Amino acid sequence: GQPLNTLSGGESQRLKLVKYLRAGANLKRNTSKSSIPDSGSSLILLDEPTTGLHKHDVKCLLAALQQIVDHGHSLIVIEHNLDVLKSADWIIELGPEAGSKGGRLVFQGSPAACAASAKTETGKYLARELESHQSLLAAENQANYGTKEVNGSSERELRILGAREHNLKNIDVSIPHYSLSVVTGVSGSGKSTLAFDIAFGEGQRRFMESMSPYARQFVEQLPRPDLDQLNGIQPTVAIEQRVTRGSRKSTVATITEVAQYLRLLYSRLGVPHNPDTGEPMLSQSAIELEKRLQSILRKPAVRKSEQLLLCSPVIRNRKGHHQPIANWIANHGYEMMRVDGEIILTEDFEKLDRYREHNIEIVIANLNSIRGAKAKIKSVLQEALLRGKGTALLLDDQEEIVSWLSTHRMDPRTGQALPELDPKDFSFNSSKGWCPTCRGHGRIYPWMREQLDDDELLKKSIGADASDDDESEEIIICPDCRGDRLNRTSRNVFLPLRANRWISLPQLLSLTPRALLNTLDRLKLDTRGKLIATDIVDQIRERLQFMDRVGLEYLSLDRTTQTLSGGEAQRIRLAAQLGSNLAGVLYILDEPSIGLHARDGDRLIDTLKSLRSKGNTLLVVEHDEAMMENADRIIDLGPGAGTQGGELIAEGTLGQLKRNRASLTGKYLKKGITHPIRGHHRKLPSRASDQNSWVELSGTNFRNLKNQSIRFPRERLIMVCGSSGAGKSSLVRDLLGNAAIYAIKAKKSNLSGKLFAKKGKPIEGEEGSILFAQLTGAHQFRSVLEVDQSPIGKTPRSTPATYLGVFDIIRQFFASLPEAKMRGYKPGRFSFNTPHGRCPTCSGAGRVKLEMSFMPDTYISCDKCKGRRYDAEIEDLLWNGKSIADVLKMSFEEAAKFFSFHTQLSGLMQLMVETGLGYIKLGQY
Ligand SMILES: [Zn+2]
Ligand SMILES: [Zn+2]
Known part of the structure; x- marks a missing residue:
């Protein structure tokens, strides 16, 4: 059994590059006589193309990138890999940190200048890197962790004997339990076959065989990996990068399960507020209501009133002639009643229209006659609340409602009562909770628009230019909930915080994990509330505390999973596993270091080590040097790819690998990549005399990119780096990419952010906002191409x-x-x-x-x-x-x-x- 696509994201991306290289080669041939015209060159954007590549493959890829630039194109590459960064002609570094602490341009210039300043994270690494490779040869780490043993178990390792699946050449491999093992080798050498098809595939099979006959019938259909023997397999969990499940609606909060605990918290402790007045709708005890009634009676306006009737509602919006209740009222000696807002003598009651809804209240007492008699007031209020099942109301001499008094959740001014809250009221996947306009998507997609009244939407939509017809094809923020996804009542339920503050569920979800936990620490609760909150908050904390350990502290909880990179999605799952307290599990990970800056990579390694020290086994497919330095065992497959791979080249610690001449991995680890591709960087055009050779984006105002100005030379290899969450993708893919597309289309040498906001393709979540001051020089490109890692096709027919x-x-x-x-x-x-x-x-x-x-x-x-x-x-x-x-x-x-x-x-x-x-x-x- 296999998933639909066996090409990895990185392979798909490189395949697309090859297609482009082919087009580039043709282009060069056609224009070889004249100089390359401006109209022929494109701006090509790549997001981490070295993802998952062995250094040998990185070298090949770099050669391809350089070739594309030689064909006259401009390449912007988001990259962490320092080996790759040093071959850039121009470096743009964002930072200094993630989220709100990121988004600043910390450096732009040549790699040499970056290393010379050595001020930034990247600069420091680059200075060392350009100076010598020796520093990267860290001391060998002897395995001295996680040697925990299972009682009496003789199986201390997973042994795979005679593996011949795919290109594997009858190899024997052992993976020690309770240790961190890394499988490495060039692309196509058989790493994933060993880790996923064999270790994970067999783990799953054995697990399913222990299940019901129904499950077993499918197991029999699954092909058995080609091998002689496999011993010592533990329960196996694969943490892959693909986001397989989850809908358009899934968010960081839903996949970490934090959402379900927050729903519980809001349903148990949330206080509904009146959406119009913003007043909290609190439930009050009889004693509190008595105090409240006394204070109402002291109000000057109320004092002037000649009549103050205390009434008990007995019929609320119910159809019927209601003769029985009128009889009951008369039999209990109440002389007056109020019927549909009109006060009458009880004896004058006549049957009502049985097909219409009615309201009936009993008039309990006129408080004007007993003002000042505290005990009397107390007793009539008790009577009124008893008759009204916890609710009473006060009318003045104009027969206007002065106030509602209720022991239930109720708006004192309008009497609007709320039923008990249910966790479903806070779910955007439930009809009880979702915003009826967008059905919980927070946005209006073109496919939804057909079901809605277009005019109505256009009128309400934010920033939409009604004269522009293109707009209706775009995704817009839901005009009703403004992206909050919940209905009006639910998004107006708040939790009380200290210092008289309140916070709604959508507000809470817009926070990062740490900010959310800090906020939950500031809840203002009584004893009962604390009792309820403790358990729930503990569950939330357990699920979120590891987000920063895997370098994801910058993600807000309402971030949709669709916008996460594969690496981010994988690391969220990793964080969830850290909270799960499992032991004795074999975790298999597919290049978890992808997309991580060196500093975040260290934290990731610590995370894996802590999973290991809990008594788990980790098998990681990885090229990252730091990961290998920390591995208890490295399994190096190779020597080449495909039929030339599939052999076990070396097995051991990093030191053993470096001494092994047969190991390509060992060789690169020892010497680092040399770059014979280009001996030098391309010359940079002068900024003053050669205006057309530069592209400049100034005054950014997008996500965390506040007022930054970025420039880069055309027809050069440009790399954008910085820690995870610094804003690299936001800058390159979302902002620059979209703005450049519009500059080309509109032929604007000088594109203002204002015009782009009005006419350009809106960026999701930023519809109508002005995202930058100016973009100059981008109009000269022929096109903007994004070479991403999505599969090349959606069916088995795309090859x-x-x-x-x-x-x-x-x-x-x-x-x-x-x-x-x-x-x-x-x-x-x-x-x-x-x-x-x-x-x-x-x-x-x-x-x-x-x-x-x-x-x-x-x-x-x-x-x-x-x-x-x-x-x-x-x-x-x-x-x-x-x-x-x-x-x-x-x-x-x-x-x-x-x-x-x-x-x-x-x-x-x-x-x-x-x-x-x-x-x-x-x-x-
Ligand atoms: Zn909505
Ligand atoms: Zn067939």
């Missing part, structure tokens, strides 16, 4: 070969063979997307979906074609002994040789090899 367009050429080639011509096969016949040549069982997908109600969808190989996608007729059409299905099974490296006679094909395949993706198969899912 690297189809994506790159090489498969079209291969199909044409097969159709041009004499045998194909004789049979009358056109290129379409060789497609696995059209009915004629493909396998009918799987319709050319090669796999079929296995749906299990309690697990994410898995795919298994098609029985009919054995995953080859084609039917028998196409399969027997061969060239050089290979069918088109065989070609799809080739790696790009093999295909480059196979098609060496074909310049166009082999050139494209070679590009993949050079980018370090040669091990990927043409038809890989």
Whole structure:
């Protein structure tokens, strides 16, 4: 069983780069005679392309990036890797910290200047790095942690014998329990196969086999990894980067489960406020109500009133003729009653319209006659509350309501009572809690808009220009709840804080974990409230206290998970595991250091160590040096990728790896990357004389980027760095990217933030705001391209070969063979997307979906074609002994040789090899 996409995010991203390199190569050829015209160069944005790369692959990738810049493009790369930073022509560093303490430009300039100043985090690292590699060779860390033993257990390690899954070459590996082990090796060497397909896959199988027969029937269908023996497996938890579950609505609060505890807290201790007046709607005891009544009677306006009737409501908005209640009132000796707002003598009552709703109150007493008689007032109030089931009201001589008096939650001015609060009232996934306009999304998406009245929305929407029709296609903040997601009543429920402050659930969720915990420490509660709050707050604390240990303290709780990077999503799960107090678990992690600045990386390692010291085993797929320095054991796979990988090269501590000549990892750890790619940085254009060569973004006002001015040279390799949460993605992808797209479209050499706010594509959450003062020079780009890590396609039909367009050429080639011509096969016949040549069982997908109600969808190989996608007729059409299905099974490296006679094909395949993706198969899912 496999998930849909077996290409990692980083592989998808590099594949996209190759596609672009190909376009760039064509471009250069076409314009080689003249200088490259401005219209030909693009601004290309990349978010951490070295993610998950072995240093050897980083080197390949850097060469590709430099090549793209040589083709005349401008590249902005968000990057942490210092080896990569030092090859930039221009560095932009944001910081100094995360969230509100970040967002400032701490440095911009050349790497040499950055190192020379050595003031910033990056500068310090870079100075050392440029000076010498020696400093990176930290002292060897001997494993002296987590040697806790299970009572009487003879199994001290996980032993995998004879593993042959995928490219693994019959290897034996042991992973000591209660230790931190790192699996490393170049991309495609078999790391994930070992960690996920074997260790995790078998862990899951064994777990499911111990379950019900219903579960077991599926286990039997799951392919067993190819290996001889596996002993000593513990319960296994994989913490991956993919955000598989969760809807558009899921947030940091929901996935950490903090949301459910906060709902409980608000339903038990929240105080509803009147949305119009902002007054708290408190429930009061009879004694408090008596005091309140006395103080009302002392008010000058009330003193003047000639009549003060204390009444008890007995019928509230109920249909019926209500004769029985009138009889009851008469029988109990009450002379007056109030019917639908009118005071009458009880004996004058006539049956009411039974099909309409009515209100009836009993007039208990006229307080004017007993003013000053405290005991008497007390007793009539008690009587009124008894008759009104806890609620009474006071009328003046104009028969206007002076005040409601109630032991229930009620607005004293309007009498609006609230039913008891329920946790569902605070859930934006429940119809009880959600804002009816946006159904809890906080935003109006185009797909929702169809169901709503457009005019109504446009009128209400914030900052929307009613004259601009484009606007209706965009996502806007919900005009009713303004993004709070909850309905009016629920978002007006507050928790009491010290110093007479109040806080609503949406306000609380907009805070970062630490600020939220600090706020909960300032709750103003009575003894009962404290009793209720203690347990709930403890649960919340348990779930949030680890967020800063994994470097996520800057995330607000209402942040949607869709906007999180893979690394952030993984680290949230890691934080949740830290709070879970499990022991004896094998945790498998996929490159948790991704996207972390060196300092945050140290905290992550501490976190993993604390999981280990709780008696757990950690198996981490990782290239990060610091992680390896801290590992108890390193398993180095290699030496190459694909068929050239899958061997166990070395196993041991960092020191042992460095001494092992066969280990590529050891070699890089010892020497660091040398950069033969370019001996020097590109010359920077002069700022004064060469205005057109610079792009400048000034006066930012976006998220934490307050009043910063950033500039960068065109046609250079630019890297943006800084700690996690400093604002790198906000700057590059959200702000600069979108603004540049508009500058190109509008041909504005000088784009004002004002115009962009009005006409540009709104950025989610910032609709209509002015986000920067000015952007100059961006209009000269031909386009803005973002090369992200999303999958290349959503179906099993997207393969690297189809994506790159090489498969079209291969199909044409097969159709041009004499045998194909004789049979009358056109290129379409060789497609696995059209009915004629493909396998009918799987319709050319090669796999079929296995749906299990309690697990994410898995795919298994098609029985009919054995995953080859084609039917028998196409399969027997061969060239050089290979069918088109065989070609799809080739790696790009093999295909480059196979098609060496074909310049166009082999050139494209070679590009993949050079980018370090040669091990990927043409038809890989
Ligand atoms: Zn709403
Ligand atoms: Zn098939």
